[in-house]
Amino acid sequence: MTGTMLSAGNLRAGYDVNEIVKSVSCSFAAGTFTGIIGPNGSGKTTLLKAFSRVLPSSGILELEGKAVLDYTPAELGRALGFVPQDEDRPFPYTVLQVVLMARYARTSRFAALAPTDYDRCRRALEEAGIDHLKDRSIRALSGGEWQRVLIARALAQDTRVLLLDEPTSHLDLAHQADVLSLMQDLARKGATVIGVFHDLNLASLYCNRLLMIRDGSLVADGTPAEVLTPGRIREVYGADVVTACHPATGRTFLMPLPTRNQPAETEQPLRVLVISGGGSGADLLRFLAGRGYNLEAGILATTDTDYTTAKALSLPCIPVLPFSQIPAHALEKLRGMAAQADRIVLSAHPVGAGNLPVLAVLREAGPVKTIIHLPEGRDIASYDFARGAAAAAVSDLCAAGAACTGTYEGILSFLDRPAPTPKE
Numbered sequence: 001m002t003g004t005m006l007s008a009g010n011l012r013a014g015y016d017v018n019e020i021v022k023s024v025s026c027s028f029a030a031g032t033f034t035g036i037i038g039p040n041g042s043g044k045t046t047l048l049k050a051f052s053r054v055l056p057s058s059g060i061l062e063l064e065g066k067a068v069l070d071y072t073p074a075e076l077g078r079a080l081g082f083v084p085q086d087e088d089r090p091f092p093y094t095v096l097q098v099v100l101m102a103r104y105a106r107t108s109r110f111a112a113l114a115p116t117d118y119d120r121c122r123r124a125l126e127e128a129g130i131d132h133l134k135d136r137s138i139r140a141l142s143g144g145e146w147q148r149v150l151i152a153r154a155l156a157q158d159t160r161v162l163l164l165d166e167p168t169s170h171l172d173l174a175h176q177a178d179v180l181s182l183m184q185d186l187a188r189k190g191a192t193v194i195g196v197f198h199d200l201n202l203a204s205l206y207c208n209r210l211l212m213i214r215d216g217s218l219v220a221d222g223t224p225a226e227v228l229t230p231g232r233i234r235e236v237y238g239a240d241v242v243t244a245c246h247p248a249t250g251r252t253f254l255m256p257l258p259t260r261n262q263p264a265e266t267e268q269p270l271r272v273l274v275i276s277g278g279g280s281g282a283d284l285l286r287f288l289a290g291r292g293y294n295l296e297a298g299i300l301a302t303t304d305t306d307y308t309t310a311k312a313l314s315l316p317c318i319p320v321l322p323f324s325q326i327p328a329h330a331l332e333k334l335r336g337m338a339a340q341a342d343r344i345v346l347s348a349h350p351v352g353a354g355n356l357p358v359l360a361v362l363r364e365a366g367p368v369k370t371i372i373h374l375p376e377g378r379d380i381a382s383y384d385f386a387r388g389a390a391a392a393a394v395s396d397l398c399a400a401g402a403a404c405t406g407t408y409e410g411i412l413s414f415l416d417r418p419a420p421t422p423k424e
Contacts, residue, residue: 004065005029006062007026007060008060011025011061012058013055015055021043021050021216028194031189033183033184034194035197036048037200038236043213043216063076064160077105077157078105078157079160079161080160080161081163082165083163083164085166086143089138089139095125096122098153099121099124099149102124102157120158124156128151128152129175161193166198180206208223208224224251242255242313244312257289270294271340272293272344273337275344275358277347277349284373286309295315296316297315299334316337324354326358335364338362341365341369350385359390359394360393367401371402371410372394372402372403373410380394
């Protein structure tokens with residue numbers, strides 16, 4: 001990277017008296033590919049148009065340390081390329097003729113294009129995968145083909161900064177990968193690439209930085225892993241997602257969850273603590289996560305799939321090392337969670353000497369607010385690896401008032417009951 005190429009300070013832009021972008025400050029270095037994300041109507045495209053001078057703005061906007069307003073049109077055309085989502089096609093130009101228009105910023109006024117200009121445009125057509133369309137009328141193109149023509153035209157400008165407004169919105173999967181891989185390659189070679197994205201997974205996969213905006217203001221700036229957290233997605237998009245690290249790419253990817261049933265404004269969501277382990281709680285956590293409860297997970301080994309699920313759902317939990325005795329500080333944290341919980345769900349899971357103390361914590365917290373999920377066809381002894389101590393502890397919980405069910409519906413019925421009265 002060789003320093004800042006584009007920078008904005010307190011940038012504001014909009015249409016007539018309607019201000020869309022509100023005091024955005026950010027900068028973009030050479031050799032980076034940045035994605036601008038946000039919900040519909042958040043101001044993504046308006047911000048990009050302000051960067052390109054397509055839309056007037058106020059505040060500071062500099063390209064390579066020089067105010068963008070001080071650039072002549074020809075100078076700006078040599079330094080900055082802009083790819084719109086779409087563009088009118090009023091005349092039946094050929095594809096090659098449209099791409100050749102990009103080279104006029106590099107010629108003297110009224111001068112003819114040189115053979116090198118034609119060579120560069122043909123290479124741009126090849127890079128965009130549309131060299132076979134060069135003689136076709138642009139009016140005869142599909143939406144995806146036309147979008148690649150606009151990308152080829154921007155490539156032919158050979159600019160140091162490239163702005164893309166949803167560059168893959170009309171493309172199929174293969175062409176999305178081709179175009180965004182090409183943008184990645186340009187960034188690696190030193191270009192500054194900035195794109196507006198609707199698809200968060202595409203933005204995460206190809207960009208090394210994301211800017212998230214909402215209502216025209218910047219709310220997050222960082223790597224995809226830093227920006228695309230379930231909490232922030234819920235806050236900004238109003239959607240619940242699970243995030244995970246893609247095993248092939250190492251990038252963060254998102255999977256949407258069903259919309260949660262939100263409690264009435266006057267109600268507080270029920271605080272539910274799920275005690276699980278050995279993979280017994282992953283499905284249960286996902287099942288309860290979509291139903292509006294204030295969920296917490298208990299003590300979980302960091303190699304456990306239950307832990308992976310809890311982290312993906314952004315649920316508070318207490319991580320511990322696998323195959324070891326649970327430390328005293330972890331048990332103390334669990335006592336606090338159990339005491340504050342309105343309900344506790346114990347998912348039957350293997351219990352040995354290392355995690356046996358968890359059952360004692362549940363006994364202290366009040367068995368009548370606990371339900372044990374024991375899958376139908378199984379008995380608690382099959383989970384006991386503590387020489388009968390685990391089965392005895394569970395039996396004691398049941399005798400003291402804990403409920404037991406073999407179904408998720410039974411759990412929901414228990415959670416929806418009025419608060420239980422502790423037994424003396």
